[in-house]
Amino acid sequence: MLGPLLTEDNQLLLYLQHGHNVTTSAQILHVHRNTVLYRIGQAEWVLEPATQKHR
Incomplete structure (x- = not known):
């Protein structure tokens, strides 16, 4: 399920490491x-069911 997200060369991780700055992440x-x-929206869509189970 997370395979496509993980193959994005850790782009989500880069976004998180740069303080959730969309512009900086895009430039890099x-x-x-x-x-x-x-x-980011795609990641949230995939991860949303998992995060709602822990509420």
Whole structure:
């Protein structure tokens, strides 16, 4: 289930390491900031069921 997220070259980790800064992450990854936002949304969509189980 997380396979596609893990193959994104740790892009989500880079985003987290840079203080959740979308613009900085996009610049480092050489992608548009909307691409970063899209990928974050995809990660949230995949991870949401797991996080709601622990509430």
